[in-house]
Amino acid sequence: MSANANRIPVPKLPESTRVAMEIYGASRGRFPGGDIIALGSGDPGFISADHIREAAKKALDAGETHYIRKGDLQEAIAEKMRTDNAINVHPGEGIVLAHGAHQAIFQAFTALVDEGAEVLLGSPGSYFESNTLVRRAVPVYIPLRPERNFRLDPTDVEARVTPRTRFLCITSPDAPTGAVQAREDLLKIAEIAQRHNLIVFSDELYEKINYGRIPHTSIASLPGMFDRTITINGLSKGWAMTGFRVGWACGPNHLMAPIHAIYHLNNISISSPAYWAGVAALRGPQDAVSEGTAIYARKMATLLDKVNAIPGLKAQFPDGTYYLWASIEGTNLDEISFTTIAQGEGVRVNPGTGFGPGGRGYVRLSCTPAENLIEEGTKRLARAAEKARSFASR
Numbered sequence: 001m002s003a004n005a006n007r008i009p010v011p012k013l014p015e016s017t018r019v020a021m022e023i024y025g026a027s028r029g030r031f032p033g034g035d036i037i038a039l040g041s042g043d044p045g046f047i048s049a050d051h052i053r054e055a056a057k058k059a060l061d062a063g064e065t066h067y068i069r070k071g072d073l074q075e076a077i078a079e080k081m082r083t084d085n086a087i088n089v090h091p092g093e094g095i096v097l098a099h100g101a102h103q104a105i106f107q108a109f110t111a112l113v114d115e116g117a118e119v120l121l122g123s124p125g126s127y128f129e130s131n132t133l134v135r136r137a138v139p140v141y142i143p144l145r146p147e148r149n150f151r152l153d154p155t156d157v158e159a160r161v162t163p164r165t166r167f168l169c170i171t172s173p174d175a176p177t178g179a180v181q182a183r184e185d186l187l188k189i190a191e192i193a194q195r196h197n198l199i200v201f202s203d204e205l206y207e208k209i210n211y212g213r214i215p216h217t218s219i220a221s222l223p224g225m226f227d228r229t230i231t232i233n234g235l236s237k238g239w240a241m242t243g244f245r246v247g248w249a250c251g252p253n254h255l256m257a258p259i260h261a262i263y264h265l266n267n268i269s270i271s272s273p274a275y276w277a278g279v280a281a282l283r284g285p286q287d288a289v290s291e292g293t294a295i296y297a298r299k300m301a302t303l304l305d306k307v308n309a310i311p312g313l314k315a316q317f318p319d320g321t322y323y324l325w326a327s328i329e330g331t332n333l334d335e336i337s338f339t340t341i342a343q344g345e346g347v348r349v350n351p352g353t354g355f356g357p358g359g360r361g362y363v364r365l366s367c368t369p370a371e372n373l374i375e376e377g378t379k380r381l382a383r384a385a386e387k388a389r390s391f392a393s394r
């Protein structure tokens with residue numbers, strides 16, 4: 001290491017980011033034996049559909065190796081937002097592309113969130129907390145409770161607004177809980193956002209993985225909300241395209257202008273094969289999207305049955321996403337110790353604290369693995385729970 005390297009100030013990582021990065025490192029196979037079953041993974045259980053992969057190959061063969069200046073993907077996104085989400089965005093000024101929804105959130109926060117601003121966010125949750133901390137803004141946690149199927153309670157939102165509150169984050173369907181925000185709650189939350197002049201970030205990446213009990217509503221489509229909402233979405237989950245890295249933020253031109261500047265600074269363009277694969281995903285046949293959700297629903301029912309049969313663990317069927325958010329309270333062990341024991345039994349689950357303080361006492365499971373891996377993985381989980389209970393009772 002050069003003499004200067006240890007003078008570089010390294011930002012302190014938020015707890016949730018640190019835990020999440022450890023899981024990611026672990027999922028790259030750093031463990032001996034190599035037969036650990038990943039039962040909490042965020043990667044879809046499928047590869048992208050044939051026509052999507054073909055489009056990427058075709059783009060390369062046609063010499064599409066330059067920065068992308070055309071607007072086909074932005075136009076396809078604007079069309080999707082209009083038909084699926086009842087949101088009218090300008091395909092040029094109203095959409096900023098990103099290497100995945102993750103980066104779309106990062107770009108939007110970099111452009112808009114100031115140091116010291118209070119940011120309301122549900123806990124447990126995904127990336128909004130880390131992005132808030134990286135901006136040196138202040139996360140204000142809204143507890144998400146099992147009694148409401150982990151949906152935001154508008155009363156809890158209102159109770160946490162202060163004169164310093166500038167932003168409100170919504171994730172629907174939510175990860176890791178699988179909650180889908182109901183339209184009637186979003187109407188109340190929209191009224192709060194307008195009365196307190198808040199900007200809303202709405203992450204809707206799992207929109208297509210919805211099990212049908214609560215229809216998807218985009219808060220930007222509600223009266224008075226378009227002008228103050230940045231909607232984040234992408235192709236990673238519904239279209240099983242995590243490796244392509246295609247996401248976007250969209251909203252009113254006045255909020256998108258600073259995000260465009262950040263995009264230009266750190267991206268210029270997304271990669272050309274991903275761009276054309278994205279056009280094919282949005283404009284091509286959609287059967288694989290709905291078939292994928294039907295398969296997840298079936299596998300989720302299996303996973304839920306097996307998890308609820310394990311003494312000490314408890315979960316409920318989610319309204320969306322492929323995650324099962326399981327309480328481990330009955331084992332009387334904390335989630336990090338439980339995860340470590342599970343790891344020793346050959347099954348990897350994600351400890352709840354990787355999703356912020358609201359994740360204590362929970363682990364995230366996923367129904368994306370093959371049926372036989374769900375079968376074997378839950379057997380190992382049962383052995384881990386038994387060990388955990390015997391540890392805790394000592």
Ligand SMILES: Cc1ncc(COP(=O)(O)O)c(C=O)c1O
Nearest residue numbers: 042100101102126175205234236
């Ligand atoms: C709620 C949520 N938002 C965003 C992301 C990031 O997705 P992407 O792969 O498109 O960057 C994830 C990934 O798991 C997620 O769970």
